[in-house]
Amino acid sequence: MFEIEKIVAKDKRGFYKEVNSYLEALLEGESDWMAGISNASSLLYHTLEDINWAGFYLYKNKELVLGPFHGKPACVRIEMGKGVCGTTAKTREIQVVEDVNKFPGHIACDPVSQSEIVLPIIKDNLLIGVLDIDSPIKGRFDKEDVQGLRKFVDILNRKLVWPGTFMDISEYQRRAMRTKGKYNSIKEQVLNASLGLAGEVGECVDHIKKGIFHGHELDKEYIKKELGDVAWYIALMSHALGLDMGHVCQENISKLEKRYPEGFHKEQSINRKE
Numbered sequence: 001m002f003e004i005e006k007i008v009a010k011d012k013r014g015f016y017k018e019v020n021s022y023l024e025a026l027l028e029g030e031s032d033w034m035a036g037i038s039n040a041s042s043l044l045y046h047t048l049e050d051i052n053w054a055g056f057y058l059y060k061n062k063e064l065v066l067g068p069f070h071g072k073p074a075c076v077r078i079e080m081g082k083g084v085c086g087t088t089a090k091t092r093e094i095q096v097v098e099d100v101n102k103f104p105g106h107i108a109c110d111p112v113s114q115s116e117i118v119l120p121i122i123k124d125n126l127l128i129g130v131l132d133i134d135s136p137i138k139g140r141f142d143k144e145d146v147q148g149l150r151k152f153v154d155i156l157n158r159k160l161v162w163p164g165t166f167m168d169i170s171e172y173q174r175r176a177m178r179t180k181g182k183y184n185s186i187k188e189q190v191l192n193a194s195l196g197l198a199g200e201v202g203e204c205v206d207h208i209k210k211g212i213f214h215g216h217e218l219d220k221e222y223i224k225k226e227l228g229d230v231a232w233y234i235a236l237m238s239h240a241l242g243l244d245m246g247h248v249c250q251e252n253i254s255k256l257e258k259r260y261p262e263g264f265h266k267e268q269s270i271n272r273k274e
Ligand code: SME
Pocket: 053, 074, 075, 078, 082, 083, 084, 085, 086, 105, 106, 107, 108, 109, 110, 113, 116, 132, 134
């Protein structure tokens, strides 16, 4: 069990310093995002004064979906641009709302809430989600909360490996395989996957060739669809061999991270050991 000792700081700045060092300790040696933000919402809920909700919404399939939180049950999905959370996600700017009753389109999950702060979580320019905190007191959040919580989000960003924004690879494989045909043997399935994979890569490459050498317009949407088809055949091949596509990707990342601990390096590429 992780004991949160009483926060001794008298001012907000000191308070956040202590909370943020608790967060660092909580996440030490652990990069699982679900576990990390579950504990993070508990930490905020149990240490911040005068709040009634603290938690996360994750960006998934172009909308926000409720994640780990502490407080009363809340609305599950929020459209981009809607309410305080949707506005934060769309503008990628921190929202400090003194009086939620005056915020156009505010989504009231708990009528007790009077003020709110929402911070975007952005990693490598991609929106991961938002951190949302509600208070029953008007004007509860100020610049120092912004500063302290910004650091809080920075720590999460540094320590956690975030989920994909769209779909998990293993989930993709499961759903893609609902549309596979019938094969008489594994050999037949592997052969079909090999031919399909080469064919789809070919279609992709042909489009790029036409873009570069024949003066055609490069159509990103077209390439996106072809890449999707490439993924489908990778799923088929993995399925035929009894492999989880997520595991295939994970092992590839482990191999590359070992080879290039600080990112790609020419020297390490030339003098590769494996
Ligand atoms: N009030 C938020 C919705 C989430 S709840 O506060 C937990 C909003 O307007 O986006």
